[in-house]
Amino acid sequence: MNGAQALLHTLVNADVQVCFSNPGTSEMHLVAALDTVPRMRGVLCLFEGVATGAADGYGRMASAPAAVLLHLGPGLANGLANLHNARRAGTPILNIVGDHATYHQRYDAPLESDIHALAGSVSGWIRRSARSRDVPADAAEAVAAALTPPGQVATLILPADVCWSEGAQPATPVRSRPASPVHDSVVESAAAVLKSGEPCALLLGGGATRRHGLEAAGRIAAATGAKLLCETFPARLERGAGLPAVERLAYLGEMAAAQMTGLRHLILAGAKRPVSFFAYPNQPSDLVPEGCQVHVLAGDGDDAAGALAHLADLVAGGVAPPVQQPSRPEPPSGPLTxxxxxxxxxxxxxxxxxxxxxxxxxxxxxxxxxxxxxxxxxxxxxxxxxxxxxxxxxxxxxxxxxxxxxxxxxxxxxxxxxxxxxxxxxxxxxxxxxxxxxxxxxxxxxxxxxxxxxxxxxxxxxxxxxxxxxxxxxxxxxxxxxxxxxxxxxxxxxxxxxxxxxxxxxxxxxxxxxxxxxx
Amino acid sequence: MNGAQALLHTLVNADVQVCFSNPGTSEMHLVAALDTVPRMRGVLCLFEGVATGAADGYGRMASAPAAVLLHLGPGLANGLANLHNARRAGTPILNIVGDHATYHQRYDAPLESDIHALAGSVSGWIRRSARSRDVPADAAEAVAAALTPPGQVATLILPADVCWSEGAQPATPVRSRPASPVHDSVVESAAAVLKSGEPCALLLGGGATRRHGLEAAGRIAAATGAKLLCETFPARLERGAGLPAVERLAYLGEMAAAQMTGLRHLILAGAKRPVSFFAYPNQPSDLVPEGCQVHVLAGDGDDAAGALAHLADLVAGGVAPPVQQPSRPEPPSGPLTxxxxxxxxxxxxxxxxxxxxxxxxxxxxxxxxxxxxxxxxxxxxxxxxxxxxxxxxxxxxxxxxxxxxxxxxxxxxxxxxxxxxxxxxxxxxxxxxxxxxxxxxxxxxxxxxxxxxxxxxxxxxxxxxxxxxxxxxxxxxxxxxxxxxxxxxxxxxxxxxxxxxxxxxxxxxxxxxxxxxxx
Known part of the structure; x- marks a missing residue:
């Protein structure tokens, strides 16, 4: 089979089931292959930014990558803004960019541009397949790379002739690295901080804003009096009645500062050290209050929810997390605001x-x-x-x-x-x-x-x-x-x-x- | 005055009169400055690709740059596809990208990304202003860079604090380099080719597809029997009744090959050597027929129209260019096709x-x-x-x-x-x-x-x-x-x-x- 067909077989075997597409001529063999691999669902988007944003939404909810199919450098450019958001969300995405045939690139045809430079601004992993028979293994590695915790954009650049040439065979899936467990000593040191009696907050992000992380964090807060905060713009926050409530850090720096006033310790679980979204004259960029020490319980790629569960076991024993009670606003009336x-x-x-x-x-x-x-x-x-x-x-x-x-x-x-x-x-x-x-x-x-x-x-x-x-x-x-x-x-x-x-x-x-x- | 105000004063003094804008927080001082420099017309676009494409259209018609105002890396990303088209068109554009304040960049705030890498894919000139007082001179140079023949995208990256800080003064315009005159020997050698009696074509592009270039090329074709072609996708082609007619090279390689069959000489005037738009299996990328010699009369940045006028004087003496006669199709009727x-x-x-x-x-x-x-x-x-x-x-x-x-x-x-x-x-x-x-x-x-x-x-x-x-x-x-x-x-x-x-x-x-x- 050709490279395009072997690619799609490899992807569905690795549980990549959806391809958000805005293809062009250089991607025609990938499009044609959709009929030979019916388990791959092609979803047509009328603009690349829709395709990449949809892949972000898919990845956040499925915790598995969708593929995106884009047309050369300009198609990738149109998709970059939402890949930027996906990068910040830690969403797994397999970003497939079609390119001119290998031998055609040196002619500087009108659509030629520096795909690698564009992809580099959003991708944690980039590869250009050189030969048809390399495509399946490259694709399997790309899927594993996309799933590397917390999740990232993996860009696979596929020249047209690499897709249309025969001689490829589907590759078996590559196992992705799991989230790194957090070392006991780190958890124990966070426990010591929480037990110190000094004003303390947990700042949750990444995987910690899902039910398991929230429940562990809720137990810790209930047992120790620590404040519970989550990052300003979580990728996916589980919330509502029956779940522990968590306060999002405010967008405006002065309001975020108020939320953290008086803290002596800020424990980061999957969140980054909080900074101002924009710079403002005479306002600090770093939002951590003076005299507050920052402790990283779980960084990027660490198992934040697991670390919180361990920490809860150390400091919260049998305490159950307080949860949000059901409540609905009264239906309002009159002119809309x-x-x-x-x-x-x-x-x-x-x-x-x-x-x-x-x-x-x-x-x-x-x-x-x-x-x-x-x-x-x-x-x-x-x-x-x-x-x-x-x-x-x-x-x-x-x-x-x-x-x-x-x-x-x-x-x-x-x-x-x-x-x-x-x-x-x-x-x-x-x-x-x-x-x-x-x-x-x-x-x-x-x-x-x-x-x-x-x-x-x-x-x-x-x-x-x-x-x-x-x-x-x-x-x-x-x-x-x-x-x-x-x-x-x-x-x-x-x-x-x-x-x-x-x-x-x-x-x-x-x-x-x-x-x-x-x- | 602050950097933003000095920027706008410098631009209007350099005859940059329009700014197609899709600003954000980091560009607020540039927006505020619009009221202090009313000669600058701000045109709001609801998407960056509209702003950059509009600047391309403006530049092609005005032969002077418009400014574009974009918001950090993601805003630039959204505008890249039409900047890519502008790059291919040789359109002068002043591409202003707002950035975080200089001291804020190291905090990796959510909108932080590699602006320089993105800009590099479309720009002939890039600079990041480091201080408020540098902005005006940088802007004057950027305008001159944008106008460097045949015209290019000049990207000026302006950190927010560089715009809001005081201490800047408007700079005087910088003269841009004119198109390079083509050396007599090159023109004479093209004349010899045309006089050889061998099958020959002129391929026009860039500035040669405007009236003066077309008239000179029309005279040459009439006097020597050379075929008159222009590039497949000209940035701006003047045509219609009263102008010399020129055949555009076909998009499909096999049709373009047919247009060039039997040629022994292809003389490039502002056009690139013709290549296939895409690669196709078993089709050549290079469209120049075998046995056809390519001669560059005027390359990128050369005065192609001037070289054609000189060449016409050498080979066409007093010959007038044949021009397109007025004619209109009969108004059709019935279901639309x-x-x-x-x-x-x-x-x-x-x-x-x-x-x-x-x-x-x-x-x-x-x-x-x-x-x-x-x-x-x-x-x-x-x-x-x-x-x-x-x-x-x-x-x-x-x-x-x-x-x-x-x-x-x-x-x-x-x-x-x-x-x-x-x-x-x-x-x-x-x-x-x-x-x-x-x-x-x-x-x-x-x-x-x-x-x-x-x-x-x-x-x-x-x-x-x-x-x-x-x-x-x-x-x-x-x-x-x-x-x-x-x-x-x-x-x-x-x-x-x-x-x-x-x-x-x-x-x-x-x-x-x-x-x-x-x-």
Whole structure:
């Protein structure tokens, strides 16, 4: 068989079952091979950023890599922003980039560019297959590399002739390295810190924000009085009624500082040392308070949940973790605001929902409003590259076809990768998207003042750069143009009726929630 | 003044008048400075690929750089594909990328990534300003670098603190190097080749596809019998009634080979040696026929039009160039096809139009149908990275506000950067977009067979990767959702009526031309 066919056989044997694709001529043999390997599901995306974001959503929920199929350097470039978010999330992704035939590269044809340089900015592993018969083994290693804890983007560059040439045979899967167990002495030293009686917090990230890690952390907090925090933008946070509640570190540095005031010890479990998202004049980049010592219980690639369980056994004995009690907001009424929209969502969020949250400023009240909803997963914008939410929801829905997916999306961010809706319609995915349409890049209204730009000199020209009205975006028309049923809500009652109806029906829906800007 | 203000003053003094922007927090001081430098026009784009493609369109028409303002590595990544096309077009662009404050970079905040690696893939010049007072001189050099013949992407990376710190003063413009004159001996040797009587062709590219180069080349061809060809995807081709006609080298290698059959000499004037766009099994990458000698009259950065004028003086004495006679296709009727759509466009194309052509397979008949239309500029997809057409039209309309812009756009390509329509609506740009909606990536239907994929094994799964129906894209709804009036044409008469009306009214319009697929 040819390299392309052997590749797909190798991937399905390694449990890579989905390929989010936006192919071109140099990938035609890979596309043709889909018919010879029906266990591989090709999912067409109309833009590469949708494909890579969907692979991120799939990987976060399946804990297994999806493949992405991209077209040369420019196709990879279009997919980079969401691969950047995936890199920050520690998501396993097999990123396949088709290239010109090996002998064609030196002619500098129009699409030739430096694929390796682009891939290097997001990948933990890169290889270019040189011969058809190398492809299967390279692919098996790529899958294992993608799964290397905590998970990473593995980029496999496949020249066209390497795919179309015969002489390849499927390779057997390569076992991936498990998460590294944390040494007893590290756990014991954290236990000593917790028992010191000094003010202490646990900061959870990575795998520690799933049920097992949270329960262990909850026990530790209950037994020792340590504060429980998780990173600002967790890749996947399990939360809701019956799970231990954890406070997310605030986006704004001064609010994060307030959360950590008075701490003498900060124990990191799968999280990085907290830093300010952006720099601001005369504000610290490092958010750890003075006099607070930082202890790494589990770093990147370590078994953070296992370390927390061990630590809980040392300091919390038979203590059970306190859990969030069920509670729902009262259904609000009247003209819609971001706060009321959050209450509607909290009142109706279905059990086992997957929430893709890119609501930005309009999402300010969501955490509170949904805290006591039935258990659900919350996926956030890990790398700050907007345009993640709708692709992420798409991939999550493919990974978990029996779970309802809710995508909470800011208007400005939605416009980056809107064609995810088309893929949702084509694949019949059960995704309910709520667009918070406040007619602006509201976060920049806030940031303009925070970075110290003179509000007297920043006038109409500056503010027009945040203004998404003139003309208004009509997300109902945009969704319908891609085959997704849609409606507009201007009151809390309208949102509740439309959100409830969308959740009760299969397939994708979109609701444009018209809200005033928070800033 | 601060670095940002000094930057904008320096740019407007260097005749950079437009900044296509998609800013974020790290660019807030640059945005704030817009109000202190009102001569700089900020144009908001909802996606970075729109901003970079618009700068390409602006630069091709203005022969002067626009600035682009992007947000860190991920923002640059989103803009790379159209910067790739601009690189291939030799378009001057000042690419400004905001970065974290200098002291913040080492904290590896979520948006941190390798900006330099990304910029390197498309830029001819890169610099990171280290201090506020360096910004103006760096910017002046960047503008000169962008204008270095034939034109290139110059990337200036500006850390946030370098923009917000005081102590900068505007810099005076730096003179850019002009195109290199071609040495007499090179011109004389080309003249000898032309006079040899052996079969010869001129292949024009770069600056040689504008009126002066074409007229000189037309004289040479008339006097010597040399064949007149231009590169497959010229950045800007002046054509139509009253201009010398030039045949574009075909996209398909075998057709290009046929155009060059029997040649003994190929003289390159601003064009590269012709190579196949993609590699195909058992097809040559190099398209120059055996026994044909290649002569470089003018390479990258040389004054190709000047060299042609000199050459014409040597071989064509007082010969006048033969020019295209005016002619328009008969207005067709009945159900619309791509061929009839081309005839409608040829019948109605207004004088002095700028055509942004990303019609791909549906555009097969456009060259013939518009050959005798009133004089116009034709802009093509130079780098093969689809999603160029609508941003390019946007920037061209800003560069040339008194000229009608016509954007001929394939359905699949349109979906990459569709939000260009919103910027057209906001800025009131006179752009008439015709979407050729054939419900497929039709070029891939053709390429699948051409790369030798077995049509028996490539079945439903493969073909679904080219299928843009299920669900159908409704471009009328999509355009209306971004504030652009739109209609749908299913017959030639409907297209003619709507196209004529759109051209007669100011502001943007979109027509969805429903056509069967050519392949």
């Amino acid at each position: 971001a706060e009321k929209a959050a209450a509607v969502i909290g009142a109706l969020l279905p059990e086992d929902a997957i929430v893709s949250d890119e609501s930005n400023t309009s999402g300010l009240w969501l955490a509170g409003a949904t805290a006591g909803a039935p258990p659900h997963d919350w996926l956030t914008l890990t790398g700050g590259a907007i345009g993640q939410g709708m692709p992420l929801a798409t991939g999550a829905a493919i990974a978990c076809p029996s779970r309802p997916v809710v995508c909470l999306e800011a208007d400005g961010s939605a416009m980056y990768t809107l064609s995810a809706l088309w893929t949702q319609a084509r694949e019949g995915l059960d995704v309910t998207t709520v667009i918070f349409n406040n007619g602006s890049y509201a976060v920049l209204n806030m940031e303009l003042a925070r970075v110290g730009a003179d509000p007297n000199s920043a006038g109409e020209a500056a503010r027009s750069m945040f203004d998404l009205s003139r003309p208004d975006l009509d997300f109902v028309s945009l969704a319908q143009g891609m085959g997704v049923p849609a409606g507009r809500a201007r009151t809390a009652e309208e949102l509740a009726a439309q959100f409830g109806k969308a959740l009760s029906e299969p397939g994708p829906h979109l609701i444009e929630a018209v809200v005033p800007s928070v800033f | 791509a061929e009839k759509a081309a005839a409608v466009i040829g019948a109605l194309l207004p004088e002095d139009a700028i055509v942004s052509d990303e019609s791909n397979t549906s555009g097969l008949w456009l060259a013939g149908a518009t050959a005798g239309a009133p004089p116009h500029d034709w802009l093509t997809l130079t780098g093969g990275a689809i999603g160029q057409g609508m941003p390019l039209a946007t920037g061209a309309a800003i560069a040339c506000p008194s000229r009608p812009v016509v954007c001929l756009e394939a359905d699949g390509s349109a979906m990459y950067t569709l939000s260009a329509l919103w910027t057209q609506a906001r800025e009131g740009l006179d752009v008439t977009t015709v979407i050729f909606n054939n419900g497929s990536y039709a070029v891939l239907n053709m390429e699948l067979a051409r790369v030798g994929a077995d049509p028996n094994s490539a079945g439903e799964a493969a073909r679904s990767m080219f299928d843009l129906s299920r669900p159908d894209l409704d471009f009328v709804s999509l355009a209306q959702g971004m504030g652009v009036p739109a209609g749908r044409a299913r017959t030639a008469e409907e297209l003619a009526a709507q196209f004529g009306k759109a051209l007669s009214e100011p502001g943007p319009h979109l027509i969805e031309a429903v056509v069967p697929s050519v392949f």
